[in-house]
Amino acid sequence: MISFLSKVLLLAMLTLSRAAVLTRENLRARDVESPIITALPAAKPGTSGQTVAYFGQSGKLGVNSLSKFCGSPDIDIIVLAFVNVYKGAGGLPGMNLGGYCDTKIPGTGLLNCPEMGREITACQAAGKKVLMSLGGESTTVNSLSDDKSATELGDNLWKLFGEGKGLEAKRPFGGALIDGFDIDNENKDSRGYSKLISTLRAHFKTGTKKYYMSAAPQCPMPDKSVGEAVYQVDYLFIQHYNNPVINRVEKARQLQSVETYGRIRIIGAVRVCEHGHSKYRGN
Template sequence: MYSKLIKLIAGALFTSKIAGAFNATSNENVVLYWGQNSAGSQQDLAYYCESDSVDIVVLAFMTEFPGTDDVPTLNFASACSDTFSDGLLDCTQIASDIETCQSLGKKVLLSLGGEAGSYGFSSDSEAETFADTLWNMFGEGSADERPFGTSVVDGFDFDIENNNQTGYVALANKLRTYYSTGSKDYYISAAPQCVYPDASVGDLLSGADVDFAFIQFYNNDCDLDKADYNWDTWANYASTVSPNSDIKLFVGLPASSSAATTGYISDLDTIKEKIEAIGSNSNFGGIMLWDASQGFANEISSGENYVEAMKSILTDVYGASSTASSTSSSSTASSTSSSSSASSSASSTSTTLQAAVTTQSSSSSSSSSSALNTFSSSSEESTFVPTTFSTLTSSAESTQSPSTLTTQSPNAPFAQTSTESSIISNSTASFSFPNLPNTVPTFNPNADKSETAPGPNFTDAPSSSSTTEANTAPNTVATTLATTLATTLATTSTSSATSSASSSTASGYTDCSSLSGAKEAKCMNSNFKKGLFLGSADSCEEGQYACSASGQIAQCNWGKWALTTCASGTTCYAFSSSELVVIGCNYSYEESQYEKK
């Protein structure tokens, strides 16, 4: 505790002397992703750090991990091409620039993932081992090969976009143990889509101590300027779900019209109004922009570039209050916590695609006397509901070499083909997801994907498991959907033992694990209508989804069911496409197709 206090005081004294320096307690911070040169005019890293408008720079990306012989792949477009003998990038200029940035009071994070690459873990233990690699290569540990030499990053960002959540909670927890021994503050961040919960980092955000969430309010129906903009949903997450009650939420925006398919806002008054509406929410951290090259090249009418304009908005709205708190003796970001309240062992049955039921709420409540943690909304809710089905097909593809990796961006058009390389399986799978009518708000879970999509989807489950997920991991996802329902692939049971336990603890519960398709959906709905969820109304396993008897969608949070109400005209139930069973909010009038007669 003493050492942490010393670091906080020293940090406050140091950063107070530097204009534009990062302040963990502030809600005026501007975050830039750098490295992918999406505008084609990217400067060296230090160039952006010299701007007083920049507080955090995220290096994008580590595209392949854990990698062969624990050698990950980095891709910074044209900013680094030298390598060690094994192909690992050796980035001397970036190393020097990191030190320049830090001397100016900026924080530099290394982002793992992106939409292109082959990454992911098959188990928690594999993820924990990779934490050693990260600390030794980029932190205060030691390794024969360090891409940034003696420079040390300030933490790690998880821009995971392949719907595989295995291991990230364990990885974050292991990193925390290293952070607690470090000589400075270190941070963990995640970059979810605005649709809640996120299909790729939802478990991480609900199960680990995360400092920053860079929420992508673009390429979705929850964009900042759309009717389904859902800041309130995320504010509710921060106050009721996140293990770190002091997590900072950032409004993520494209930095120019060419940086994303949807979500760019040229009207600065609109952005300012949205930021003002957030008000004094203590979890608000500032604005994230994709990316540095786009933002600095985008000159607007006021004479500022877009990055400077965002900083001006934050200063106008929050300047007086944040300055007063800049020397606070306690940091709202729990960057030096030595442990997380979440278990380091993630659920072995984490879903490969999570629910995209998005509820906008201005207030929420939880009942301490009930076994169910219920989140209720007092404002308009939006739910994505299907009528017809289109197919996503997968096939094996070879992994790209570092020299041929394409520049990445989480901002590609909706209807774009993506490929991915699996590090786990060469199997082939095809499955279907529901499409939506044009008159219904829609969400495309692959809307931020361009060119080469990220790695495999797989579930670390016992061989005896019976799930409603696809049994094999797709290696290539060819996305041709302009509008796709983001639903939950629900896990019915992790093993026969779990199923038996559920049957014995809930009278009237039926084990549906031997069924498939519509029969399994009908069986599950029968259990839901009895209020039995996946076997028990009193307990659940992380990563599970179900429906309540009254038609609310239920997500397991810390061993208890958390309920969210579906939009008007829809209700939660299990339905099927071919042999794939999906749980989510769907049109009420179609529910009868999946009820036992």
């Protein structure tokens, strides 16, 4: 499996309700050299494609600002990676943003990132959605073994990144409000994620704006790390890069897995090769 900290992840975004045939004609690829792990739109004629980008975990690569990417018309959703500890120092979640913000909030594993908070607000003003991702491959997350731990995490996330009250002094991005959360669990233990999502959605209903949930499952269905939570999210960012590539031999099985997901807003289809270069295979 390719390490998340070194791979270049491209997620082709396609708005769907059922399965789709992905070919060379509606997929395109390029190498990406930026701190944003980028996704490229792969929409058929007549559909509305979107582009998602994971920010932070590929190293700075000479670029030190989130806001530099917010003016790009090619990016619709930016996912900040990661909240990689669910319950750590001080009983609160912990974070790793790959060097873009290193200062810890005393007594916690949270990061003090007021400048990134201002950049988040600027991104949103430019029409981008900004999500906070939970998990990642290189992670020290605690499993959500019961409803209590899932509820506690959901409550804390809402206070730290959303509109909840009670942890104002611990908020990583100050007064900036993210637009939702992404689940990128890769530990093959899906316990608690359905409860986490329902807890967050209950909080979303009390908010002053619309919030979103996404998940990044592996392609084969069911996904052991995300489980039934795939049916509770608004977006799916499917990880084809760690799975057999879509080609003539694998296409039927891959598309069967995609169709099994049922209600799908976004689907990715890419391959990351051995040296980190992204290539597509079609018909």
